[in-house]
Amino acid sequence: xxxxxxxxxxxxxxxGSLRLSCAASGFTFSSSAMSWVRQxxxxxxxxxxxxxxxxxxxxxxxxxxxxxSISRDNSKNTLYLQMNSLRAEDxxxxxxxxxxxxxxxxxxxxxxxxxxxxVSS
Amino acid sequence: xxxxxxxxxxxxxxxxxxxxITCRASxxxxxxxxxxxxxxxKAPKFLIYAASSLQSGVPSRxxxxxxxxxxxxxxxxxxxxDIATYYCQQxxxxxxxxxxxxLEIK
Numbered sequence: 463x464x465x466x467x468x469x470x471x472x473x474x475x476x477x478g479s480l481r482l483s484c485a486a487s488g489f490t491f492s493s494s495a496m497s498w499v500r501q502x503x504x505x506x507x508x509x510x511x512x513x514x515x516x517x518x519x520x521x522x523x524x525x526x527x528x529x530x531s532i533s534r535d536n537s538k539n540t541l542y543l544q545m546n547s548l549r550a551e552d553x554x555x556x557x558x559x560x561x562x563x564x565x566x567x568x569x570x571x572x573x574x575x576x577x578x579x580x581v582s583s
Numbered sequence: 584x585x586x587x588x589x590x591x592x593x594x595x596x597x598x599x600x601x602x603x604i605t606c607r608a609s610x611x612x613x614x615x616x617x618x619x620x621x622x623x624x625k626a627p628k629f630l631i632y633a634a635s636s637l638q639s640g641v642p643s644r645x646x647x648x649x650x651x652x653x654x655x656x657x658x659x660x661x662x663x664x665d666i667a668t669y670y671c672q673q674x675x676x677x678x679x680x681x682x683x684x685x686l687e688i689k
Contacts, residue, residue: 497678506670506680506681506682506683507619507627507670507672507680507683508680509677509678509679509680521677523677557626557627562629562632567674568674568677568678569617569629569632569674570617570619570627570629570672571629571632571638572629573626573627573628573629574626575625575626576626
């Protein structure tokens, strides 16, 4: 059974940093591209960042480029999102999502339960 | 970025009704269109990919169609457990989602 478990969310001040983690199990993690998708509470979904299976290729939405960094540790089956220079508009539930075809198709077949990031003073 | 527009934004229907949700892309995306269901407080659930392919385990009352810029999600006979918000998403380029369609029971 595929499982994705996010952690690391919380309250942070504007300009601060936070690192999210997503622990994966139930599939061959190193063979699967992964993404982070966020959702402002009560609002729609926004893709944030993606990474290839071997970590060699990374992709970002314009809204976070230069501030967020995605990475993965395939030996630990864990995906990360380092978030710097956080803004109020980054407040959202952050989901990690598994790629359906493994190769960066941007079709998300499994999602974690989400972790809430609140940016506020 | 490709803009995705869903209609209606909300919909009220009765159990057993046929429900149709539409999704329009701002440019042609071929069949690179996916649908998700999200219930309150839960993560999105993957329903349909490539416009019309049903994900394993999804009830057959769900179906998708379309290509180019216009797509539809159809629920052939609405069930109480289908109450949720539905999102379309294009995977033709940098992924973007529709704003969602909230489905309620009449």
